[in-house]
Amino acid sequence: MGYISILPEIFISDIDIGAIAWNILFGVIIAMVYIKGIIALMEKLVDSGNLSSDLSRKIIHISAGSFIWIWLFMNTSNAGFFSYMLNITVPFVFFLTFLSKGMKGSPDDPDVKTMTRTGDPRELMKGPLYFTIVMMVAGTALYGSYAGMFMMAIVGWGDGIAPYIGMRWGKRTYKTLGREKTLEGSIGFLLFSIVGCLIFYILLGVIGGIDFGTNSIILADPGDNVDITVIVIVMVILSVVAMIIEALSPSDLDNLLIPASTLITLLIIDIVLGNPLNGFLQLFPDLSL
Numbered sequence: 001m002g003y004i005s006i007l008p009e010i011f012i013s014d015i016d017i018g019a020i021a022w023n024i025l026f027g028v029i030i031a032m033v034y035i036k037g038i039i040a041l042m043e044k045l046v047d048s049g050n051l052s053s054d055l056s057r058k059i060i061h062i063s064a065g066s067f068i069w070i071w072l073f074m075n076t077s078n079a080g081f082f083s084y085m086l087n088i089t090v091p092f093v094f095f096l097t098f099l100s101k102g103m104k105g106s107p108d109d110p111d112v113k114t115m116t117r118t119g120d121p122r123e124l125m126k127g128p129l130y131f132t133i134v135m136m137v138a139g140t141a142l143y144g145s146y147a148g149m150f151m152m153a154i155v156g157w158g159d160g161i162a163p164y165i166g167m168r169w170g171k172r173t174y175k176t177l178g179r180e181k182t183l184e185g186s187i188g189f190l191l192f193s194i195v196g197c198l199i200f201y202i203l204l205g206v207i208g209g210i211d212f213g214t215n216s217i218i219l220a221d222p223g224d225n226v227d228i229t230v231i232v233i234v235m236v237i238l239s240v241v242a243m244i245i246e247a248l249s250p251s252d253l254d255n256l257l258i259p260a261s262t263l264i265t266l267l268i269i270d271i272v273l274g275n276p277l278n279g280f281l282q283l284f285p286d287l288s289l
Contacts, residue, residue, distance in 0.1 A: 016077075019075040019077060019083065020083045022073075022075050023074055023075055023083040023084055023086050023087075024083070024086060026070055026073040026074060026087075027070060027074060027083070027084070027085075027086030027087040027088075027089055028086055028089045028090075030070070030073075031067060031070050031087065031089065031090045032089070032090050032093070034063075034067070034070075034090075035063070035064060035067070035090050035094075038059070038060060038063045039060060039110070039111070039114060039115075040110075042056035042059060042060055042114045043056075043110045043113065043114050046113060046114060047113075053113060053114065053116075053117075054117070054163075054164060054167065055164060056114050057114060057115055057116070057117070058160050058161060058163065058164045060114060060115060061131070061156065061159070061160040062156055062157055062160035062161065064091075064131065064135065064156065065131075065135075065152050065153070065155060065156015065157060065160060065196075066152075066156055066157075066200075067087075067090065067091070067135060067139075067152075068087075068138065068139070068148070068149065068152050068200065068204070069203060070087050071087065071143070071144060071204060072203060072204065074086075074087055076143075076144065084143065085139065085140055085143070087139045087143070088135065088136045088139035088140055091132040091135035091136045091139065092132070092136060094128075094132050095129065095132040095133065095136070097111065098111075098124040098125060098128050098129045098132065099125060099129065101121055101124055102121055102122050102123070102124040102125035102129065103121075103122075103125070104121075105121030105124065106121065107119045107120070107121065109121065111124065112124065115128050116128075123252075126252035127252045127254075127255050130252070130253070130255040130256045131155070131255045133256070134151070134152075134155060134255060134256065134259045135152070137259075138151055138152050138259075144204075146234075146266065147262070147263055147266055149197075149200045149201065149204055149205070150197050150200070150234075150235065150238055150262055150266070151259045151262045151263065152200070153193065153196035153197040153199070153200045154193040154196060154197065154238060154239060154242045154258060154259075154262055155242075155254075155255060155258045155259050155262075156196060157192045157193060157195060157196025157199075158189045158190070158192050158193030158196060158239060158242060158243070158246070158258075159189065159193075159242075159246060159254055159255070159258055160192070161188055161189070161192045162185045162186065162188045162189035162192070162246065163185060165182075165184055165185050165187075165188030165189075166181065166182040166184060166185025166186075166188070167185075169184050170182025170183070170184040170185050171184065172184065176247045176248050177248060177250065179250075179251065181247050186243055186246070186247055189239075189242070189243045189246055190239050190240060190243045193235075193238070193239035193242060193243070194235050194236060194239050197235040197238070197239065198232075198235065201231060201235075205231075234266075234269060237265065237269065238262050238265055238266070241261050241262075241265045242258050242261050242262060242265075245257050245258055245261040246258055
């Protein structure tokens with residue numbers, strides 16, 4: 001009985017099974033249905049010949065990167081006893097899946113067909129595996145922050161759509177570190193990174209989430225009244241830097257280097273410009289832990 005006494009009192013008296021069950025519902029069940037449903041749909045479209053494997057992979061990439069919409073519904077109060085971190089359940093399951101199938105999977109496996117370029121199962125242990133790691137970092141250490149939000153927007157939307165735009169409409173090519181890129185693809189990366197940041201900002205920084213005390217929607221006051229102009233400028237800076245990093249990244253490492261560049265750039269902005277976001281590791285005070 002001694003071990004209970006060392007826990008903070010609030011964790012003893014205020015734990016709410018309902019709050020934990022709610023987070024299991026959204027963080028595990030609904031999130032799994034969301035991702036699995038998209039993968040199943042892409043598999044069916046690819047098998048029927050109505051969708052290319054390249055485009056299906058990008059749709060899955062963007063959808064997975066958008067998993068943070070789940071944050072809107074997570075109960076982050078102390079009553080939930082950190083169960084909001086269950087939002088990384090799906091990325092963790094896929095992390096283990098990619099490891100397993102990457103080592104002993106079949107080219108006919110649905111995940112291999114829909115999430116690899118070449119049909120080689122080992123490819124799952126590169127870009128897709130790295131992506132799940134980034135998702136887990138965003139959903140734990142960077143949960144509810146500008147850093148986590150912008151990181152997932154850029155690696156999900158910008159990096160997700162750029163290769164398809166390059167393949168579909170790219171005409172002006174250039175080479176970086178031996179890799180051929182297209183100007184159209186890079187511009188697509190920039191534009192869709194900004195679009196992704198704006199969408200996530202509206203969802204998480206404006207709508208905010210649910211006030212579980214009053215059962216009402218929170219209209220968040222992000223960053224203590226940070227000027228929207230400042231927010232947009234930061235989005236553009238992050239997207240430009242990430243576009244350059246994507247162009248220079250070795251193959252399959254962009255899913256790690258792009259999020260890293262976002263975090264480093266935010267840190268530099270915070271230092272050089274004097275904390276313009278009032279704390280880039282905090283997004284909406286109303287949902288602070």
